[in-house]
Amino acid sequence: MTDAREAADVDDVARALALIDEATIVADTSSLILAASENPGGTELVAVRVLESIASRLGGRSRRSLVAPDRPNLSIRFGPDPSPEAPGVLILGHSDVVPAGEGWAADPFNPRVADGWLTGRGATDMKGGLAAALQAMAAVHRVRPELPLELLVTVDEEDLATGIQAHLRADEGPRDAYRACIVAEPTDLAVVIACRGAANLQVEVRGRAAHAGRPEDGASAITTAARIATWIADDHERMRAGATGLLGSATWSVGRIEGGHGTSIVPDRCTLLVDRRLMPGETGAEALAQLEAGIGGVLGDDGCDAHASLLMEMPGFETAPTHPLVAAAVEALRAEGAAAPVEAWTAACEGGFIAEHHGCPTIILGPGDITGQAHQPDERVRIADLSAAARAYTRMLIHLHT
Template identity: 85%
Template sequence: MSAGAASGQAAAVEAALALVDGATIVADASALILAASENPGGTELAAVRMLETIASRLGGRSRRQLVAPGRPNLSVRFGPDPSAEAPGVLVLGHSDVVPAGDGWHADPFSPRVADGWLTGRGATDMKGGLAAALQALAAVHRARPELPLELLVTVDEEDLATGVQAHLGEPPSHYRACIVAEPTDLAVVIACRGAANLQVDVAGRAAHAGRPEDGASAITTAARIATWIADDHARLRAGAFGLLGSATWSVGRIEGGHGTSIVPDRCTLLVDRRLMPGETGAEALAQLEAGIADALGDGGCTASAALLMEMPGFETAPGHPLVAAAVDALAAEGREAPVEAWTAACEGGFIARHHGCPTVILGPGDITGQAHQPDERVRIDDLEAAARAYVRMALALHDAG
């Protein structure tokens, strides 16, 4: 690179960073918190409308994709549309939040700023990240209007992921990279397991508990299936390796029977299966079905399993330019920038698979200490640092080609 080109790139970075304003990010994040979008329990429409208002003020152009009544995905683009000749940088987020629940010291949807923190449902997961991303993309656009940039905001991320699955019905586009703005406490997450939610229904035969041999206990059979799940989980963990370790099984709920004196003729298990990158929910379902066949025995019960939801995982090589851009961007902001894997799941795997683009997760807020909890909050300094990091990443990725 010539000295002149390097000087021009540095000038663009400084020009864009000068447009990042922490107070405006807090104001926009507060407006998004006010636009309550609990899921389940409501719609994301108010939050989407507020995002459109912010985007319009910043010079972005918005497009909705209706997923269900009152539940539109939103795409906000700056600059030209991404193309094979000029791939874009995509930032991914979601507009819904989990229900507020109990235990708050004030109204969850009345944002509060105090002692360097913004508090309210969604402050961390992830309306703070959305506000930071929008301002960052707008700042890059002002400095380099020829660069294609996009923020994709899905609905229903916190429940069934119907929003991102609707997005998969659209043709793949051309992106250099995807940055998922979920809260990572500003760590660079390069690997993320996927998740599959499965349901097992066991059918038995009711009888009087005084003669249990006349019936077939669905609960006893379900217990054998749960034991198989625990044993297979231990097998998977024994083979753990790399950043992500291994796939996992967990029985999250079991429900069955009618009363103490009745042999239960039904039982249902809800099962969580964490997926390794490249592994599918269909594969996990097939494994579970094989385990059910082993566990049924000749007790007179039958069982079936179904896949309720699948979220794929992803893994980006530590040496990829996207990872370097993220680490360098955070280091320039005086942040440690650890490179990590996530034990949670996110929609980044859908994007990586559908668009074929490298993906990282990087955002303000603490996923384990703040998200989904009463008095959810995010550090205001982290909101601004995230926006500045997104600016540096977008420019570095485009300049690297």
């Protein structure tokens, strides 16, 4: 980069940062919290409408793509459309939130500001990140209108990921239209460069009912399910024992077991819901085959059988720590006084879909703490972090285009 170009970039960053307004980010995040979009149990439409209103005010172009009734994905673009000749930066987010649940000190969808924090369902995961991203994109567009910028907001991220999968199926554009993807999920302002994928699996065990007074006349689906759960736990420990690198290893976890009819009946059915975290490059089909092999090894001759199926999968991703995207993120955060650690994520996100489909480097970076604040009563985000995230995005969007 020439000295003149460097000086111009510094000037552009300064002018764009001057347009970042913390109060507006808080107001926009609050409007999105008010637009309750619980999943499962609701729709994202009201939140999408708020996002469209914010985008219109900021000069963005919105386009909906219906995934299911009242559940539209939303693309918001600033500047020209991204293309292989002029690749853009994609910021990825989702409009749904997990159900509010019990234990809140006040109405979870009535945003509250106190002591430097904004509280409400979605404040951290991830309506604060969406508001910060939109503010940054609009500021950069004012200064550099020739830059192609896009915010993709999907539905159903918190459940079955039908939104991102529908988006990729319908995508007819060039695969190499993006130079980078930033997932605005809450990372507590760390730079997450590696993320395991996730597969949701189901095991249906079928046995034979009988009177509990003569259990030998039946075949207990619960007993067989317990052997399968034991195999899953043992295989989890096997994988963890071989953990290496930033991501460690894949994992297994049985999240739910349901079966039987009553105390006096030998159970003829039992269902297990299983979480399998995937390493980058590993597929849900591979995890399913591994589970099927394990089931085959524990089934006996007691009259039970079992069938496993794949309900949902998200691919993982890993970006090299030396990639310019990572350097830009670290530099941008440190310029805002953040420590900017480079980490792996224990959660899963939709960034792996984008990395796989578009072949672009991907990171996760956003305000809020995924483990300490998201998916909990009185979910909250530090207001200073909303502003710091918007300012870091602003720096990155300009630096990544030089």
